[in-house]
Amino acid sequence: MAPLRPAACFQLLVGLLILTFLSEACKKVTFNVPPKLEPMTLIGRVNLRQCLRTPDIITSSDPDFIVLEDGSIYTKNAVSLTSEKKTFAVLLKDLQEHQQKKIHVHLLSHPKKMHKTKETVLRRGKRRWAPVPTSIMENSLGPFPMQIQQLSSDTAQKYNITYSISGPGVDEPPVGYFYIEAETGNLFVTRPIDREEYQEFPIICYAKTLDGYTPEVPLVHLIRIEDDNDNPPIFEPNTVTFLIPENSRSGTVIGQMVATDRDEPDTLHTALKYRIVGQDPPSPRGGSTFNINPDSGAITLAAPVLDREHVDKFLVLIEARDMAGQRFGLCSTGTAVIQVEDINDHAPMCEHGMYEAYVPENTVGAKIVDIGIIDRDAHGTPAWHATFEIIKGNEDGAFKIERNQNSNIGTLCTEKGLDYEKNKERRLEIVVNNEAPYVLGPNARPISTSVCVVVVKVRDVDEGPVFDPCVLILNVKECLEPGTIVGQYHARDPETGNSEGIRYRIINDPCNWITMDDSGQIRTARLLDRDAPDLQIYQCNVTVIATDRSGKTGTGTVVVNLQDENDNFPVIVQTEYIMCRDRKPICLTAVDADLYPYGAPFQFSLPDRATQWWRIVQHDENSAYLEPVGPIDYGVYTIPIRVTDNANHGGTTNIKVQVCDCTTPSDCDNTRMIPPRRDAPNVTLGVWAILAMILGSLLLLLILITLCVCCRRSVPVGGSKHVCDDLANQNLIISNTEAPGEEVMDPNILPVKAGNIVTTDQGVGAVKTGGQESFEMVKGVGHQTLESVKGGGHHTLESVKGMGHHTIDSGRGYGQSMMDAYRYNYSEWQNFTHPRLTEESVRGHTLIKN
The missing domain is CATH 2.60.40.60 (Cadherins)
Incomplete structure (x- = not known):
């Protein structure tokens, strides 16, 4: 491996230095603490911003401690220092700048000093870190800044303590009202304060060493603002209107005037007194017409002198003064408008x-x-x-x-x-x-x-005729013949008192019920029937006029009442009913077109011939119950019922009752109305039953006719020979039945002799006439069937089906069983005829000989 170049080494060294600088630890912080710490005990506060300006994440490497955003360190759990020193780190991270810093915290254990004198333990006396609350007079004149308190910690004897404060009035609104000297602990106020705006300031005081150790718990110090009597009482609203009736008695409460004071409650600054300082108009007797309660402000009437006809309104000026009404107290005034209400104390x-x-x-x-x-x-x-x-x-x-x-x-x-x-x-x-x-x-x-x-x-005025009475009530019975006299109506001359020379006529008759002649007689104009459909009203007002010789007139009114007559008998509205098997009584309701006294109550009755089966039970004045006397058969019953009204005028209504085998009337129909009963003396057949009987009779008749025709065809004709039943053991049987040829052995094919051929949808059939036997081969389901019927020497295997051919329907019933009894398959027929065949063959025909 080649050695590194000097330039590359230099770059690597710079990178390590930068990385070390970005993650280097800040200065160490040491706190002196007791050996045992309770949960949520303040250890001290560290300056986080000095280490990392904008930390996003603040954590502790030891889970027993928590660090707040302001740098305060608290115990999360109970901590016991087993050794004299405990170390952990406060981790700070800046996510945007990707920086990470550490603050190492060292906890030193120092036990409390206790002096033992013999058996007595001497402890430290009361500390001075919790002074009493500070009071400031509001609107103080200064000079400012003005010292109001000095904070002192007992730990200043051991450590170099600096003091600081925070909270409302310091770094929270309102800002700048207080500050503290860090070295001396002197607390100052910077300006006058209004108690009505700010009543107290709870500020937090801190005592810490130069290295950030806080030996004292942060102290909440309360600064109270003492009230000054700088607000006068105020009436809101300033003018109030009251009402009081005139002639009221002394002591009547009129109303209450109330003032408010913004100063501190329950002090002399808000102890108000009320008094009346003026009245307009003044009392005529001197003094005040009204009194006021000095404590509550309630206004009362001093004397019963209120008279609305003299004075209807008073203006009363009321003063409210604090300091319990003392002369040096602040005051203001309000106006009470007292209006005198009128009462009815004067007669018209x-x-x-x-x-x-x-x-x-x-x-x-x-x-x-x-x-x-x-x-x-x-x-x-x-x-x-x-x-x-x-x-x-x-x-x-x-x-x-x-x-x-x-x-x-x-x-x-x-x-x-x-x-x-x-x-x-x-x-x-x-x-x-x-x-x-x-x-x-x-x-x-x-x-x-x-x-x-x-x-x-x-x-006096010359008057025309006057009807007496001015309104005539005329009751007319209905159904009177036209032209019947029903009354008269006369007028008289008020001057002479007689009716001579007065003529009468009708000037308004909206109903056209009556006529009136010159003499004043009233007749019916037409037949009036209350039950007529065109007659909708039963009362009509007719205006008549009377004229004297001088031409003066007078009018009168005839009120025609059309009275009811007993011309209708009560009838039962519903005439058809259904009675189920429970034999529940039927409610019959009758109506009558006539009015009282020709209507209800109604009487219901049955004729003598119906009382043995039915009975009537009166329900109310309009209805009655109809019920059977005993057990009754199903069927339809017509029952005549007579109904009479209150005047014994009545008629008969036929009621049709259908007794049905049902549970509810809606379940009843014709098929269930008359169920079959062997013991029933009266049987009624329905339409479908009668139709079924007719169709059955026709079918039976058709079968009989068919059998007769078949029997008639089976009688021997001319010289036909009789063939006995025993085909094997008796005489020679003459037959046209051919055996299958040697070259044709298919069992599905049966050759037949020339003759009449009948084709059906079941197969192929052949019938030979002229006294010979007939047979049919039916092709179906893979085999042939042979049908034969005994009788008359001829065996017929199918019934007639058109053109003189005879068929027997064997589809159902007894005919089917008969046909099955005589049906053989082809193999059975071959086994029966083959032993009896001789060697003689006539044109393909074989005779069976005895």
Whole structure:
């Protein structure tokens, strides 16, 4: 390996020096501590910024110690120094500059000195590191800076101690109010302080040695600002309005004036006293009309002299003074506006005690006279608004008084027309009061109400006929024939008192119910039926007019009431019901178009023929329950029920009840309505049951016809020979059945002789006519089947299927079993016929001989 060049060695040396400089340790710090340290005990504080300006991470190499951002070192756990010295390091890292520094901390153990004299242990006396709180008078005049305290530590006898402070007023807002001399511990204030702004300053005091050791725990020293009486009491708001009714009694509380003082509470600086220093207007009797509580500021009435009609408002000037009201205390004033409320202590009076006026007869709404009112109470209030009452002379209600709210004037008017012939003069007595009740003041006399008299004189006027009565109530029964006389309505001449020469007619009949002739007789105009759909109302007002010989007229009103007649009988609205197997009673409800007394209560009854099966139980006046007497069969029942009204007018309604085998009426249908019952005396068949019976009968008839045809075809024809059942042991059987040829042995092929051929979808069949037997070969599922039917010497294997061929349906039931009994496969047929064949062969045919 080649030696390094001098330049490369120099560069390496510089790099190591730089690395050593970046990670070099700062100066060592030594602290003297007791041999045993409790958790969270302050060891001291080191200057971190002197070692590394901006450390991002501050840790301790020993987990028993923690280091804060200000450099304070505390024990995390209980530490016991087994030796006289313990060393650890404070690690500082700057992540941005990639720097790392260490501060080595040495802890020296020094036990407490104890002097033993015989058996008595002498300990150190009380230390001076915890002075009493410092007080400063607010707004002090100085001179500044002004010394306010001196801090001293007992450890200054051993170490060279320097002092420092921090906290509010030092390095926290407000900054610069206090500072301390590091060598002497003298604490100074730099400026006057307002207690209302800052009441106290908790500053933290430190005592440490020149090397950073802190033998004393940081001390929280409280600097209090003593209050100076520099704030006067203030009323907020300065003006307050109070209300008090007039004629109030002495001692009535009106309100309270309250002032506040910013000085220190619970001192003479905030001990306030109140007093009244002025009043406007002044009391006519001298002195003050009001009193005030010197401690609470509550205002009360001094004497019952408030009269709103004389003075309605007072201005009271109130003073509040601190220092418990002493003359040297600070003070301010506020204004109390006391408004006197009106009460109804004055009765309204009529402007005149007697009024006289004239009014024409038969005039409605005519103004007769205005009655003015005088009232001393507050205008526009309920104590001023007048009320009028006619206490005499208006027994028939012919007069009324209308009041004007703004002017408080009452106007007497006619409510009805006055009749000169009956009374030519009316004398009215009117009493006047207020809306609000009267209130008596202290030692006041009772209030008397005002009464005035109005004489009303009636002037005679030539009048037209007058109907008597002016409104006629006419009750007309419904369903009367048109033109029936139902009443008469006459008018009379008020001058003569008779009805001669007066003619009548209708001028307004909106319903067209009645007519009226010249004599005043009233008849029905048409047939009136309350139940008619075009008749929606049962009362009609008809206006009639009467005309005398001079042409004067008068009107009257006929009120026609259409009365109800008992022309309807009650009926049951719902006529069809379903009763399930629980036989729950059916509720029948009846209605009647007629009104009382021709309506409810209704009576329900059954005819005698239905009482053995059903019964009626009355429920209420409009309904009844229908229930069976005993067990009843399923089916549909029609039950006649008679319902009568309160006047014993009734009719019969047929009710249809369907008794069904169901749980709820919605489950009932025709198939479940009549279940099969052997013991049921009455059986009702449904539509589907009847249809099934008809189809079954038709099918049975078709089968019978088919069998008859088959039997008819199986009878021997002409000279046909009879073939017995025993084909093997009896006579020679003549047959056209051919055996398979020697060259054709396929069991699936059966040659047949020429004859009639029938083709089916099951295979191929052949039938030979002319007294010969027929057979069929059916091809299916890989083998052939032979079907034969005994009878008449001929064996038929298939039924007729079109064009004279006979087939027997063997698809289901007994026919299928019959066919299976006579069906053979091809091998069985071959085994049966082969032993009986002779050597003789006729054109491919083989005869079986006995």
